[in-house]
Amino acid sequence: MKIGELAKRSGQTQSRIRFYERIGLLKLVDRRANGYRAYPPEALVVLNLIDTAQNAGFSLDEIRRMVPSDLGEWKHEGLLDALRAKVAEITTLEGRLAQSKAQIAGLIAEIEAKPGDITCKDNARRVMARMLVETAERS
Amino acid sequence: MKIGELAKRSGQTQSRIRFYERIGLLKLVDRRANGYRAYPPEALVVLNLIDTAQNAGFSLDEIRRMVPSDLGEWKHEGLLDALRAKVAEITTLEGRLAQSKAQIAGLIAEIEAKPGDITCKDNARRVMARMLVETAERS
DNA sequence: TCTAACCTTTAATCTAAGTTTAAGGTCAAG
DNA sequence: CTTGACCTTAAACTTAGATTAAAGGTTAGA
Numbered sequence: 001m002k003i004g005e006l007a008k009r010s011g012q013t014q015s016r017i018r019f020y021e022r023i024g025l026l027k028l029v030d031r032r033a034n035g036y037r038a039y040p041p042e043a044l045v046v047l048n049l050i051d052t053a054q055n056a057g058f059s060l061d062e063i064r065r066m067v068p069s070d071l072g073e074w075k076h077e078g079l080l081d082a083l084r085a086k087v088a089e090i091t092t093l094e095g096r097l098a099q100s101k102a103q104i105a106g107l108i109a110e111i112e113a114k115p116g117d118i119t120c121k122d123n124a125r126r127v128m129a130r131m132l133v134e135t136a137e138r139s
Numbered sequence: 140m141k142i143g144e145l146a147k148r149s150g151q152t153q154s155r156i157r158f159y160e161r162i163g164l165l166k167l168v169d170r171r172a173n174g175y176r177a178y179p180p181e182a183l184v185v186l187n188l189i190d191t192a193q194n195a196g197f198s199l200d201e202i203r204r205m206v207p208s209d210l211g212e213w214k215h216e217g218l219l220d221a222l223r224a225k226v227a228e229i230t231t232l233e234g235r236l237a238q239s240k241a242q243i244a245g246l247i248a249e250i251e252a253k254p255g256d257i258t259c260k261d262n263a264r265r266v267m268a269r270m271l272v273e274t275a276e277r278s
Numbered sequence: 279t280c281t282a283a284c285c286t287t288t289a290a291t292c293t294a295a296g297t298t299t300a301a302g303g304t305c306a307a308g
Numbered sequence: 309c310t311t312g313a314c315c316t317t318a319a320a321c322t323t324a325g326a327t328t329a330a331a332g333g334t335t336a337g338a
Binding site for chain 2: 056087091098103112
């Protein structure tokens, strides 16, 4: 399979596929006499794997460490550790997002609760004072 | 207040404070005769505000659009819209994270459920087949 | 043979949010 | 008057994950 076909079948750009090769992520490639890249069908599997892992939040660097690229010898214990670490990481991130969301929601409520008889400027001051309290609490 | 003091009191680096000024985020600054920057106390408030907003997940670009920098005229309706949009964005992100987490957790379970009588290589194939199914389902 | 579709390479460019470096001006103390 | 702390600028560099451009080689079909 030439790169154009692999690109079409994997849904990725040629430049991206060449980039993965350059950074040592996709080693499953040969060369024909004319210099063209020749991919075995497994290359499609690897590209899908990379895409899946990336969607799960792994960086290309992490993926390179996890995927053996020859597709047959997973350094199994390291992989499990990486997966568990990633779950923990996501959990942490979820906590931070929930906090941010609550903070913003609170701010919206604060702004909307404008007494109506005070000026916009005064409301701004009131809201700002509240935000600074939150900032102080966070640190 | 000179930049050194502002940096110390805000907990940010001088280069960062100059950078904020350069991109038009911190306009609350004067110059002394010698060329030194002179900050009013409110600059500290603005820096805290930027920090808070950034922690809530806003980009500097978004912050610039939201914060009027003269600290007294909030284009109120735009701010509320931005805040609501950010809450929606966080909610979307939370959904994606939950999905990723579930996917990884499933993968961990799959790997650990290795029958015990098959080889590591065969288990790799089994797990990979499973991952590719998930990839296909996602697209 | 011409042309269009493919393929190759290296190097530059992009975004975000800054940091670092180089070269130099200002100021207070001893 | 010199030393050290502080300030100035512009420009280059950083990371991640690519994309784009420039310049050129290969191949299939009419």
